[in-house]
Amino acid sequence: MKRVLVSDSLSPRGVEILRSAEGIEVDVKTGLKPEELKEILGQYDALVIRSATKVTADVLARAANLKVIGRAGMGVDNVDVAEATKRGIVVMNTPGGNSVTTAEHALALMMSLVRNIPQADASMKQGKWEKKKFQGHELCGKTLGVVGLGNIGSIVADRALGLKMKVVGYDPYLSQERAAELGVELVSLEELFRRADIVTIHVPLLDETRNLINRDTLAKMKDGVYLVCAARGGIVDEDALLEALEGGKVAGAALDVFREEPPGLTPLVAHPRVVCTPHLGASTVEAQEAVAVQVAEQIVDYLERGIIRNAVNVPSVPPEILNQMAPYLDLARSLGRLQAQLGVEGLRAVDLQYSGRIAEGRTGLVTAAALEGLLSASLGERVNLVNAPVIARERGIRVSETTAKNGEDYSAMMRLAVETAQGRFSLAGAIFGRKEPRIVEIDGIPIEAIPRGHLLVFWNYDRPGLVGSIGTTLGRHAINIGQMQFGREAPGGRAVTVVNVDAPVPEEVLGELKELPNVVSVTAAHL
Numbered sequence: 001m002k003r004v005l006v007s008d009s010l011s012p013r014g015v016e017i018l019r020s021a022e023g024i025e026v027d028v029k030t031g032l033k034p035e036e037l038k039e040i041l042g043q044y045d046a047l048v049i050r051s052a053t054k055v056t057a058d059v060l061a062r063a064a065n066l067k068v069i070g071r072a073g074m075g076v077d078n079v080d081v082a083e084a085t086k087r088g089i090v091v092m093n094t095p096g097g098n099s100v101t102t103a104e105h106a107l108a109l110m111m112s113l114v115r116n117i118p119q120a121d122a123s124m125k126q127g128k129w130e131k132k133k134f135q136g137h138e139l140c141g142k143t144l145g146v147v148g149l150g151n152i153g154s155i156v157a158d159r160a161l162g163l164k165m166k167v168v169g170y171d172p173y174l175s176q177e178r179a180a181e182l183g184v185e186l187v188s189l190e191e192l193f194r195r196a197d198i199v200t201i202h203v204p205l206l207d208e209t210r211n212l213i214n215r216d217t218l219a220k221m222k223d224g225v226y227l228v229c230a231a232r233g234g235i236v237d238e239d240a241l242l243e244a245l246e247g248g249k250v251a252g253a254a255l256d257v258f259r260e261e262p263p264g265l266t267p268l269v270a271h272p273r274v275v276c277t278p279h280l281g282a283s284t285v286e287a288q289e290a291v292a293v294q295v296a297e298q299i300v301d302y303l304e305r306g307i308i309r310n311a312v313n314v315p316s317v318p319p320e321i322l323n324q325m326a327p328y329l330d331l332a333r334s335l336g337r338l339q340a341q342l343g344v345e346g347l348r349a350v351d352l353q354y355s356g357r358i359a360e361g362r363t364g365l366v367t368a369a370a371l372e373g374l375l376s377a378s379l380g381e382r383v384n385l386v387n388a389p390v391i392a393r394e395r396g397i398r399v400s401e402t403t404a405k406n407g408e409d410y411s412a413m414m415r416l417a418v419e420t421a422q423g424r425f426s427l428a429g430a431i432f433g434r435k436e437p438r439i440v441e442i443d444g445i446p447i448e449a450i451p452r453g454h455l456l457v458f459w460n461y462d463r464p465g466l467v468g469s470i471g472t473t474l475g476r477h478a479i480n481i482g483q484m485q486f487g488r489e490a491p492g493g494r495a496v497t498v499v500n501v502d503a504p505v506p507e508e509v510l511g512e513l514k515e516l517p518n519v520v521s522v523t524a525a526h527l
Contacts (some may be wrong), residue, residue, distance in 0.1 A: 178396020336373025
C-alpha cells in the first residue's frame with residue numbers, strides 16, 4: 001500500500017482521484033507546522049502541496065520513504081529541489097494549469113487601470129458621483145507591449161488582439177514564425193518600451209529579470225505609460241515605479257505581486273493611481289481544480305506505473321544508462337549555456353550533429369540537455385531535461401538532430417548549431433579520456449578549451465602581441481588566468497581566443513579588453 005500526504009488545501013476532485021486509485025492510501029493534514037511535518041513525513045511515499053508547505057532540506061532529511069513531491073501549481077520555490085534530487089525524490093509541478101486564469105487576471109488589472117474602476121467604486125461607496133474625475137481611456141487601437149511570450153504572455157496577447165489592440169512583444173527565445181502565428185510583432189525590449197501605451201510583464205524572476213523595470217527602463221517608456229505586473233515580485237523596482245508615478249512619467253500601475261508579500265500599506269500600495277490585488281493571479285475555482293486534478297493524476301501515474309510527467313529535476317531514464325551518458329549530458333549543457341551567453345536573440349532553430357560513439361546512444365536526451373543549457377539562462381529553473389524540448393516547441397524553435405557513425409577528428413563529437421536573427425553560429429565539443437569535456441570548435445575554428453568556470457571569449461585577428469596584451473590587461477587588474485587557448489582560420493586571419501579566469505571580470509575591465517588592437521569583440525561567460 002502506497003501512502004500519500006496532502007499537506008495543503010486541495011480541490012476535492014483532486015483528493016477524490018487519489019483516493020479512488022487502487023493501492024493508494026491518502027491522508028489530508030493541512031496547516032502542519034515544520035516540526036509536525038518532519039515528524040510524520042517519513043511514513044509517506046508521496047507529498048502533495050501547494051504554496052503553503054515549505055519542503056526544506058531539514059524536512060527532506062526526515063523523509064526516508066518519500067519518492068515524489070507533487071506541486072499543484074507552477075512555482076516550486078517552496079521546495080528544496082536540489083536536496084530532493086540528491087535524495088532521489090522526483091519533484092513534479094503542473095505547468096499550464098493556471099495559465100488562462102493568470103492571463104485573465106492581468107487583463108482584468110489592465111482594464112481596471114485604464115478605466116479607473118477601483119477608484120470610481122471606492123468614490124461611490126463614499127456617496128460621491130465623480131464622473132469627470134474618473135474619465136478613462138479605450139483599449140481599442142492602443143499598443144500593448146508584452147514582455148515574455150510564454151504560456152501566459154501568449155494568452156494575454158491573443159485576448160488583447162480580440163480587443164483590437166496592437167500587440168508588440170519581446171521574448172529572445174520566441175521565433176519570428178511563432179510570433180507571426182500569435183499575431184504579435186516581435187521587437188527589441190527598447191523598441192517595446194518606446195512604442196507601448198501599456199506594458200505588461202510575464203517573465204520569471206531570475207537574476208537577469210530582477211528589477212527589469214527600473215529607473216533607466218522606465219525613462220525609455222512613453223510619457224503617460226501604464227504598467228501591469230502579475231508575474232513575480234522583484235521584477236519591478238518599486239521605489240523607481242513610485243518615483244515615476246509621482247513625476248507623471250507613469251500614468252498608472254496595476255500590481256498583483258510585490259517584492260515582499262504581504263507588502264503592508266506602503267506608499268506605492270496607497271498611491272491613488274495604483275491598482276493592487278493580493279497575488280490573486282492563479283486564484284480561481286477553475287484553476288485550482290485544474291491543477292489539483294493534474295497533480296493527482298501525475299502522482300497516481302508515478303506510484304502505479306512509474307510514469308514521470310512534468311518533473312522539474314529527473315529525466316525518465318534508467319540510472320545505469322544515465323550514468324554512462326553523464327559526461328555527454330554535461331558537455332551538451334555547457335555548450336548550450338555558452339551559446340546562450342554568446343547570443344541567441346531571435347532564436348529560430350537548433351541543430352545537434354552527433355558523430356562517432358555518441359551517435360549510437362540516446363541522442364534525444366543529449367539534445368534535451370543542450371536545450372536545457374540554451375534556454376535556462378532566460379527562462380529559469382523550470383527548464384530541465386524533461387521539459388526543455390516542449391518549451392522549445394512552444395516557442396516555435398525548430399530542433400533537429402543528425403547522426404554519423406564515423407567520427408570526425410574525435411571518437412565521439414557533438415556540434416550545436418543555432419540559427420538566430422543575427423545568423424548561424426556553432427560550437428562543437430568532445431570528451432577527452434573518460435570524462436574530460438572540451439570545446440573543440442567555435443564557429444568552424446578549431447580550438448581546445450575547457451568549458452568550466454569563468455571564461456572570456458574573444459573574436460580577434462591573428463596578429464603578434466595580442467595574447468600578451470590580454471595577459472597584461474588582466475594582470476594589471478589582478479585577474480588570474482587559468483588557461484588560454486587560441487584558434488585561427490588561417491595565419492593573420494579571423495581568430496578566436498578563450499581565456500579561463502579564476503574570477504568574474506568587471507565591466508570596466510571588459511571595456512578595456514574590447515579596446516585592445518585587433519580585438520573585434522569579447523564576451524564574458526560563466527559555466
